[in-house]
Amino acid sequence: MVRKRYDVIITGIGGMGVLLTGEMIVRSAPAQYKNVLWIPNYTTAQRGAPCDCIVILSDEEIYSPLVDQADAVVVMAASQLKAFEGRVKPGGFILLETYGLEDKWEREDVKVIPMSAIETAAKGGDRLGANMVALGMYVGISKAIAPEHIEKTIEEKFGRKRKVLHHNLELFREGLKMGTAEKVI
């Protein structure tokens, strides 16, 4: 049976494409869900400061835009682990960027999945594409949304820059492959 509701918190540092990653999910989702919602959280500093966004996909009405604990948390910057470790529901999963990871996680009731998005993107020549790898991994693991909907959104967003589009699609597919290989749910 298809689940009726998915929510995810994506967190990282301003400039990494944290809000954009959430936007790609929410822009793709109306094809599959009756209601979708995206809300950012940021401070006055645009780059270099922590930021996060919440995405909710549901066939039922979405009232509260804010979730205390989500089904999943995507930690795109390792420094955010401690702040967001508690934001996952028991039984949910954390996608954790391994680059620069110094902290240890304490939760035992959630699955922590290491993610080498920055390294994967850097191998492709540009670590700024790490968010596309993370996006692919989240989609591959959660199966919250069909990958073709995301690919269509990526095409719409970057369609005017063929090189960037091609690069992003490649990284998304790479992440998707890594995510699908994970046996979580």
Add this chain to the structure above:
Amino acid sequence: MAERLLIDGNEAIARGAIYGDCKYFFGYPITPQNEIPEFMSRELPKIGGVYVQSESEAASVYMVYVGALAGARVMTSTSSPGFSLMQEGISYIAEAEVPAVIVNVMRMGPGIGTGGQHGQTDYRQVTKGGGHGAYHCIVLAPYSSQECFDYMQLAFHLADKYRVLVLVLTDFIIGRMAEVVELRKLGFEPLPEKDWALKGKAFKGGRRRCYVSAAFSYGGVPPRYYQHMAEVYQKIRDTEVRYETYRDEDAVLLLLAYGSSARMAKRAADMARAEGCRVGLFRPVTLWPFPEDALCQAARRVGKVLVVEDSPGELVEDVKFAVQGKVPVHLLGIWGRYTPQGDIMTGGSGIIYPEKILQEIRGLI
């Protein structure tokens, strides 16, 4: 079917204004409402409109004033500190009875506040004046992107209908939260011609006639002025009160919230119902005129009220006034905020999550 777009509350406000036939926008940038002027500066010139970035909020409010005097549909948008700067002009707009729309996307706190931080701390200022002279503005409080879009059209209609200033009050959450909006054109009853507008003698049979006075220079405030305004305000109170109720028929506790807090409260009501607690919600949509009578009836039927607002307690004053001491009124204010991650700060000072409201509900039932 109308086009559907995924847009945030700010863009919904801007698009709604254009659907409401607004062609002129005068504004000054301030977070968290910059998406409104950004959209307007790009789109208004395309439809023969004008976007002007003023030198300050104090200037933009006067640009709105004179644009409205000329009979056009004009607006500005700002956030709390900018709204404070506009108070003098707002008072003048109220005095001259010219119709205009101002959007306040609230920040939290007095002084400069914080641009990226949510809060509902302008309630008293928008509903009780802010400027001098005992005037009223109609205040609409949307709680979704769709309502942002729809209420902007309604705001321009009400402004023209009563020749008053209409304020649309949102906050960081409503402004930056993205949802799917149906771009529908709303229909309203026909409006009287703006025969008072300053359009030049040619439009008035070559005669010079003054309908609008920006100064009570000779002899002070005319004796009939406040009587006339009282009649206008009474008419608005009689016809324009708007509110929403949710699952209140059999409730034993009535939550009371507007704007973004109402979203959290609605979720909390559902969570309480799932636990077997019969909880409902009353959401004022017009903060002025405040739905006093409807609230009083609902509160007396239910028997107990919990006000939820992200503020030290402003809405709660109107609620207490409305129920006239006949029903106990509790408040979950800004101290109900928490950060789920504990002490670790991530750039905010927390939010009143539905879980906190549920906890408060359990304590009251």
